[in-house]
Amino acid sequence: MDWPILSTLTFLPLVGAVFILIARGDAEVVARNARNIALWTSGIVFLASLALWINFDVEQGGFQFEETAPWIAEGIGYHMGIDGMSMPFILLTTLLTPICVLASWTSIHSQVREYMIAFLVLETMMIGVFSALDFVLFYLFFEGGLIPMFLIIGIWGSDNRVYATFKFFLYTLLGSVLMLLGILWLYFQFGTTDLTELARAGIDPYWQQLLWLGFFAAFAVKIPMWPVHTWLPDAHVQAPTAGSVILAAVMLKIGAYGFLRISIPILPDATVTFTPLVYTMSVIAIVYTSLVALMQEDMKKLIAYSSIAHMGFVTIGLFTFTPSGIEGALMVMLSHGLVSAALFLCVGVVYDRMHTRLIAEYGGLVNRMPLYAAAFLVFTLANVGLPGTSGFVGEFLVLVGAFQDTTLVATLAATSVILSAAYALWLFRRVVFGALTKAELKDILDLNRREVAMLLPLVALIILFGVWPMPLLDLFHAPVENLIEQHELALNGLRGVGATLAAQ
């Protein structure tokens, strides 16, 4: 057996966390060491994760780098593996973690050691969730990731952090309990929680529906879909910058990833049954939250609402069951991972200087911060889905997919073309353009080197994948084709059985 690269990647951040834990010295030294260790660890993890891409076989639709080991019980094994749909999300995680460490370099000054540990643990959980092929393992990483995130918001957050944390907790608790019940039912019914085997289990359509709704509760909250989205704006507003970055860029994707990895393959019938529900909720999310975003006074809230709208595109794309729709949804997820991360970093940059997120407190930043304005502009345009940025590719493919299924959904979703331009450009105008009249802003400084190092890779990737998204799309082709094929087989199989039964 080859080197277990997935497990190495997953648990490598924990090694760094242990080093930080045993660092000794006075508070100042510990803080400095914690920062350095965290940066080095996450940097090494990122470089190591590139090995995944280099050794990845894009032609293959199945799982690669698979690892299996006996674990809790017969049927609940330690099963890891990735395909073209999960691999890029691991890279997204490993790319953003060092950026998050950099973003927290000066803005976090209390309990730095614990903060960095929380981030490294979070990285482990995120990589794990995208690698797990056993439902229990998935659930552990899925829930395990929440704990450091609760702590990051609850300890290093803003004034109203406890309220935000509990709101976040309550929503996710409801979802996880239902998902846990579903997992237990599956285990007792089929004696396994291995996702690859469950996909072949052929679950009774009636039970599929109940299970689907249970999992839906967990995933819909995570994504979040309207109307279970209200935790997100609060969580973002209260979270420290880096917390928002990981939350928006990676954690929101886990819900959609759950649909892809779990609901769609193992519950094909229920998926079809509930597609209209998903469409409805997604379309409402796009229109409703875009309009709400328009009226926000807090920058982070605005970006949070815009995230919900973008996630609406993801859920539409996934449920079209067309190659363009699903590949588009994956593109939106990745692109949003880069763009929302970048936008929250941009808010963090000015928040560190002015300690306010209120749009009205800013204006005319371009006069003092031309570099910042240029970077922010690229991110805003990507958020608007301008062709030539990564934001366009995914949204357009989702529209293409949706149009093939229902023109009504495509048309309503396409209103985002107008609405996103309205809220994003209005934000940009109020913060960046205009004359610099506010006294407090007169001495504001442009990006420093650390901040350039954070934002420049994101600018480059957003434009690169806008002009040349083929490396990503090529990753998706085989597994998406596989997914659709399996899905159709499963449906036809069941119909076949149904027809036979009816004939008897």
Next chain:
Amino acid sequence: MLYGLIVFLPLVGAAVAGIFGHWLGNRGSQMVTTGLVTAAALLSLAAFWFVALQGQVAVVEVLPWISSGGLEANWTVRVDQLTAVMLVVVTSVSAVVHWYSIGYMHNDPHNPRFFAYLSLFTFAMLALVTADNFLQMFFGWEGVGLCSYLLIGFWYEKPSANAAAIKAFIVNRVGDFGFALGICGVFFVFQTISFEEVFQAVPRFVDTDIEFLGGHFDTLTALTMLLFVGAMGKSAQIGLHTWLPDAMEGPTPVSALIHAATMVTAGVFMVARLSPMFEYAEFTLMVVTIVGALTAIMAATIGLVQNDIKRVIAYSTCSQLGYMFFACGVSAYSAGIFHLFTHAFFKALLFLGAGSVIHAFSGEQDMRRMGGVWSMIPLTYALMWIGSLALAGMPLFAGFYSKDVILEAAWGAHSGAGQLAFVLGIVAAALTAFYSWRLLFLTFHGKSRADHDVLHHVHESPPVMTVPLMVLAVGAVFAGMIFAPYFVGEDPSFWGESIFVLEGHTALENAHHAPLWVKLAPTVVAVLGIATAWWMYVKRPEIPARLAAANGLLYRFFLNKWYFDELYDILFVRAAKAIGTFFWHRGDERTIDRFGPNGVAARVMDIARRATRLQTGYVYHYAFVMLAGLVLFVSWYLVSAGL
């Protein structure tokens, strides 16, 4: 290679000036961008020679862009006759505008940024016209929209410029909403978005249905209507025209390049490019004709009473675009493109001339504070005359050839919509001549209304500004007479396969055999328009005020631009804000939160408050909780698994 260079040289210029502008300084950025765009313009002439005159159509594949689920789009440079004409228009006007801007913007500290945007715009426009598939066209389409947004808002300290920039982008996006759906529809129907493959398949889809939003529509009509919404936005046709006058907030060279010569004509180009689809959609063609005709007349009536020199020209652009559209609507695409071609020269000339006037008047744009300076800036004055003569369609000038053939084609269409377009077009031609000379008389003649200081400073622009004007003036005079035999002559083979017209659509053919009165009418009404302007603004200058007072209602209706902005403000802007606020407070806060988490959270908070008291400052407790949580989860499984 040649064609690749034409497209990418401006991009290189934009990137260099945009990224290294800080080190290059003003002069360096000007030289790099202007030099590269000028090179592209010269190469375009070569391209015109090879492609348009020798008929060597070329396709250069650059890079695959998107490939997903059967949808393939490549970055391509495709040059056929139609593209070759556009290449010449875009690169030559862009080069001229770059040169002119060196003089016009010499006081501005942001030269590198300005020139980077101009060159980026040129690249996007070239990407649009060289596309061989719908998606690259859309890329160029949105790219020019972006540059337009950036350049309108170039002076970012001006609130009005920022507002105009956003308005331009969002109104364009309304059009793009239709365009994007149209592309989705094209892929849905044809399973490809390559122009060539779609055009070949079109005849098979005549008289088929498509289901759209619950209704059944003729396939090609539905698709072309969606695409045409995009064209209406970009080319500022009635209903989606409101952004164009406001776009004049940008620097004047921008107005000349983007909002007169090139970007706003993209919609006309699109309809001509897609002529193999539009030809089979009679209903859409009728809509195109009517929309064009209504825009031509609406914008002309508004142009009559505006006082800002640039706004008059902006409305005139809007009106001329209407002509181009109704030409396309009656299947005289080549006439529409011909007018696009000549219009680019004389309208850029008028705008840059207006810029020269504004420059002379130290930044004043209101014609009510101008006048009486023709002898002080004779060169600008003469050039403005040439531009106006071409615009009004005086014989021998460029506009004469293109506008006449459009009106004759409208007459020759022998259809209701064609007749309407012909009549409205003739009226608009009279109005065009009137407001053009009103502009000339108010700006240059009579007793000056500028204050003494300003008047004292009135001076001719430097050669770097006037030489480009003269280049355009040459185009405004000769572009019509030289190219008319090629573009709209009896033999349509000049266009090769780039423009497609069905057998039965003979408007252009009939135009050549129009009766004498049809051929004379545009010129006669234009002369009448000029005479009226002379009578009202030179002979009896007190008349306009009296006329305005006597027809107060009509005057205000025109002056306030048919109240489109006010209507849209209520219907869309305020409505969106009100609904957004409603959803936020009533929906999220008072419904979802109140009945959802807050009720529960309130209970939990009581407990939490007690818990935090225990924990504050002792982070190890958190770590402990983390660990405990994990242990708890694991043991739960162990127990539930029955171990």
